[in-house]
Amino acid sequence: MDEETVSRDHVGSLERGLAVMEILARHPQGMTLTEMAEEASLTRAGARRFLLTLVATGYATRDGRVFSLSPRLLTVARTWLGGGSLWSFAAPIMRAVAAQLNEACSAAILSGPDVVYVARIPGRRILSVSLEVGTRLPAYCTSMGRILLGGLTPGELDAFLRQATVERRTPKTITDKKLLAEAVGKAQADGFAIVDEELELGLRSIAVPIRDRSGSTVAAINVSTQSARFSVAEMEREILPALFEAGQRIEDFFVV
Structure with a gap:
């Protein structure tokens, strides 16, 4: 597969979402929106969208300001x-x-x-x-x-x-x-x-x-x-x- 095809088929938002998931995995105690934005090099708005999507799909939980991975990833x-x-x-x-x-x-x-x-x-x-x-x-x-x-x-x-x-x-x-x-x-x-x-x-x-x-x-x-x-x-x-x-x-x- 040539580089042009790879570039065309590459889904950047999925890559960033997976990176957010991996960062959460390294912080089992949970992270705030600000902490995630800083570690993932995202804007606060971008980090918020990814975190809330993980919560909505059951891969993360939210307790006040703190987001954590849920057991669903272990099930997968x-x-x-x-x-x-x-x-x-x-x-x-x-x-x-x-x-x-x-x-x-x-x-x-x-x-x-x-x-x-x-x-x-x-x-x-x-x-x-x-x-x-x-x-x-x-x-x-x-x-x-x-x-x-x-x-x-x-x-x-x-x-x-x-x-x-x-x-x-x-x-x-x-x-x-x-x-x-x-x-x-x-x-x-x-x-x-x-x-x-x-x-x-x-x-x-x-x-x-x-x-x-x-x-x-x-x-x-x-x-x-x-x-x-x-x-x-x-x-x-x-x-x-x-x-x-x-x-x-x-x-x-x-x-x-």
Whole structure:
């Protein structure tokens, strides 16, 4: 499709409305009209129209001056995730990995600066935050994020790193963007990524890519564990083979 056709078919108002929805998702406590207008770079009148449209269609609620997303969006997501999607197919495979290792096994996709969990088989509780389908974590300091960033083109990765807000989550977090690019490049070359206590102290995770039939990275799966249970070398030796096998079985979904 040429650029002229794309431009003609592009619906700018829908794009801005979806951006408003994504901003609301990042503020579960709700936002005022003024706050939305400022964050979305809209006029107050424009922000008001989008917010009231979301309220009218049931995707948002209004409590006085504060607008929040409604559970309807979760219903849409659950319908997609459960309706014969890749992840309903992948769940038994991931469950077998979790049972074999007695650790959590998760899957995620890239969404803006974050990874978004699309499937999760719980293991031992190792994080101070609750992880479930829909949870967002920063891509730059997670193993699935490094894998997904490795699937970007060089231009896309450069743009990501320029725009990313990189914060030191632990003393081990890589915050230098040049070093981050090198870590992503290593994950791409190795075919897996290990992140050692960069998101949270005591947490290690290892991830591999899920590729479609064209070879594009569409998702990642990982196993996360306590640092006291597996060293980095043990993760590569004992966990990685199970993850590679699971990833291959999930990728088979694309060619059946």
